[in-house]
Amino acid sequence: MQKIVLLLCFAILHTASALECFFCWGPTCETETKTWNKGTCGAFTSLPANYQVACLKLSFKDKTTQKMVVERRCTVADLKDGKLSYNCQNAGDQPICPVCQTDLCNSAKSISFGFVALCGVVLAIAAPKLL
Incomplete structure (x- = not known):
């Protein structure tokens, strides 16, 4: 029972705040983290049920420079x-556009299991043993 309550607390705390993503654009955005800015996604009102706010990492080859x-x-x-998806077919050549819904999740080369969710699972398992 304690595990369920603890997991619910983490889920509520995590979803109660606005989604935070990294923002950057250009050839240096891939590896130069100093060019990345943190920002909170604005409030999107009246979204249809089949759409959700997410972080995006869009990669494509520029048709002019081939970079x-x-x-x-x-x-x-x-x-x-x-499952979340984003249509990036008009972005350029060879587009790749993973989307995710955990804070700052668009930082990695590939989108992975959320850090907050991982901490919640670890605490749910460890907390009863420590109490």
Whole structure:
């Protein structure tokens, strides 16, 4: 019972705050973290049920320069069958556009399990043993 209550507390705390994402654009956005700004996604009102606010890491090859360009920002993603997706086919050549919904999740080369969720699971397992 304690594990369930603890997990619910983390879920409520995590969803109660606005989503925070990294913002940057350009050829240096891939690796130069000093060019990344942190920002909170604005309030998107009246979103249809199948759309949700998410962080985006968009990578594509610029058609003019033929160099890879990366953009990190907030977006509105499509929710299909319980999975988020973003249509980036018009972004340039070879577009890749993973989306995620945990704070600052658009920082990694690949989107992975959220840090807050991982901490919640560890605490849910460890807390009863420590109490």
